[in-house]
Amino acid sequence: MKTDDNEKNVVWHHATVTRKRREAQNRHRSVILWFTGLSSAGKSTLAHALEEQLHQEGCRTFVFDGDNVRHGLCKDLGFSEADRHENIRRVGEMAKLFIETGVIALTAFISPFRTDREQVRRLVPEGDFIEVYCKCSLAVCEKRDPKGLYQRARSGEIKHFTGISSPYEIPENPELVVDTETLTLDESVQCVMTFLNEQKIVRFSELS
Template sequence: MSNNITWHETSITKFERRQKNGYHSFVIWLTGLSGSGKSTIANALARKLFDENIHSYVLDGDNVRHGLNKDLGFSEEDRNENIRRIGEVAKLFVDSGQVVLTAFISPFRKDREVVRNLLEENEFIEVYVKCSLKSCEKRDPKGLYKKARKGEIKQFTGIDSPYEEPLNPEIVVDTEALSVEESVEEIYRYLKENHYIH
């Protein structure tokens, strides 16, 4: 890092933004296998929050790789960097007083922990979108498992690259047992009970 860079404090604080908004700002980090339902749940929850005048934004794995992270591949090093960048962007959203929902496989515990440690206490909610490999592969909405099984995609999570389940997530939604609506309600209930929203 250059020695010629100085951090400039903003004229409006995170606390002031939260006070004006009337709710906390935080990250809901949805992690799970491809096809588990992360993006679907994130967008359904964003709609519910929007309808209640809570500003949020969804950072989706595929969408981010179209722009900010289009220079990254899928090696372990690139995946680490992918998540690090997303963590930094999510932190900016939290500072701006918004709720940010992230939908990333984020297969490695250490990477998710790096993001948690970027944020302050009560700003990171890890949601494990739990779904067995068998069910995810059966759903295969993008046809990626099929390609991975044929060897057309290398280092695919769950096939030839590991997924490390969260050890102590704040929330677990089992999408083999719960509908999208029920999953959203589980997360929403947690937010209300823990005073993230009123």
């Protein structure tokens, strides 16, 4: 553009469309809902079911999980400890941009290490990272095992499998614990919805 035009049009400055304006447009706050828990604890199922509810309420949402991240943004990464850290770092950085966009970012990754989760928490302003612990015992997760992963981990075919050959560090102070072992899916969804309503992140037509 012509230089004089740039100088005249001070209104055309970088980032005039702020997160605050986007949130006002969307009529809800944007946050990261970080689902963590063992494999088969129900993180992804819960995140997608919650997203359906939120969408019906008119919210802007997106679910990140292995399906859309591991084959794309992180396809250069394996499952070594270093690569798993880097995977979570990138998901965190991406989720940060999504909340800048006014979107409720739901992430469904085992994310077994406290340091990784805390690193993501520190990326965003206080209150924007909501750690949701999907609490389900190893015994029950292993019994579900829809993809046969635990079986392959037990046989040694999969190395560094969380809960079997790699630790899962239980969240110490998660914003929310959802007992996915005993609650139905619908009850689990309502549990998060109630939290979002109480925290004034989303105002739901039925709940408020």
